[in-house]
Amino acid sequence: MGVLKNIAILATIGSITYVTRRCLIGRRYCSSRKFDNKELIIVTGCTSGIGLAVVKELGSRNCHLVLGCRNLDSGEKTRQLLIKQFGNDILVDVFHVDFCCLSSIAGFAKRITDLQKPIYALVNNAAIFYHTPQQTIDKLEQTFQVNYLGHFLLTLLLLPTLKQCTIGARIVNLVSKAHLAAQVCPDLELHEKFEDTPNNRFRAYQYSKLCLVSFAYKLSSLLAKSSVSVHCVDPGNVETAIYRDFPQLSNKVSFYLQKPIRLLTVKTPYEGAQAVLYAILENQAPRFYIKEFSSQQDESGEINPIAKNPVLGDSLWTLSRQLCHLTHFSQLNKVQ
């Protein structure tokens, strides 16, 4: 009787946990899509978290994966993991890129274009959160450069190669609902170095993601008549190493105290990757802003209105080009 009672208790807890997680976290994205011609997919920051979960899911889809990694050893480990899981037929290249360095990004873009292959998808995923304010080698603030400006540069450098894709290329930016809290754009105070306070560290992340949404919004309208579509994906709250600098989670005691609630409400990297996979694999290019891939609802209300303001969008775009020294790249003056 005692054993049956324990089984019943466990079954009840299991069912409640399953239903709660299903309601809060959503379901898995199902697609049987496989590519025909080893289509090229670039993913930045795929040695951990959501990026790693994305490439592990793409491994079985007959595509050519380029992993953009700042640590080549971790990149090679990821490559070996994919080979072990999917066999020697899988086509994976590991290229170095450090988003703290604009010339490294230009070098990464060159290695990709040297493959002389159209790009099907560019997944702008690498990012940092709640980082100590620090200047990069380019004299720009690290969170601003890694999360936004570096991906702005990479996207524009790869745009001609994305346009060559005949099946409709996709640019997928990993954003966050944190962007809704940013109130100023462009915010020059956060471009170089700011005073290290908890509030400013949050602001830097929120601002970097607002810039990414604003850039994507403008690019999407510029590319409206082309075959390239642009998407922003908010993966929700996901248990990854991105919180390594955040005191409430980097502190072991506080982490384990919150664990039961986090188990119910926070996504695993695999779950966090679902909307990204949807943006890449859906047969028809999906909507611009994706939060719940399973929802048919218009999610444009999730976008900070600042990101849709054309005047602010133009200022950020012009400033970003200047910061990347792109003004002399004549082929990038015309995006359409």
Ligand SMILES: NC(=O)c1ccc[n+]([C@@H]2O[C@H](COP(=O)([O-])OP(=O)(O)OC[C@H]3O[C@@H](n4cnc5c(N)ncnc54)[C@H](OP(=O)(O)O)[C@@H]3O)[C@@H](O)[C@H]2O)c1
């Ligand atoms: N986790 C969440 O709750 C959450 C919520 C909303 C949005 N997002 C977004 O989702 C994306 C993925 O985040 P995640 O949670 O999966 O984080 P993560 O596990 O920390 O992964 C971030 C990746 O970015 C790479 N990276 C960091 N700085 C880099 C640099 N300077 N150059 C090149 N690569 C660099 C990291 O490489 P190393 O391994 O070398 O550090 C790592 O591979 C990010 O854009 C993030 O803003 C996450």
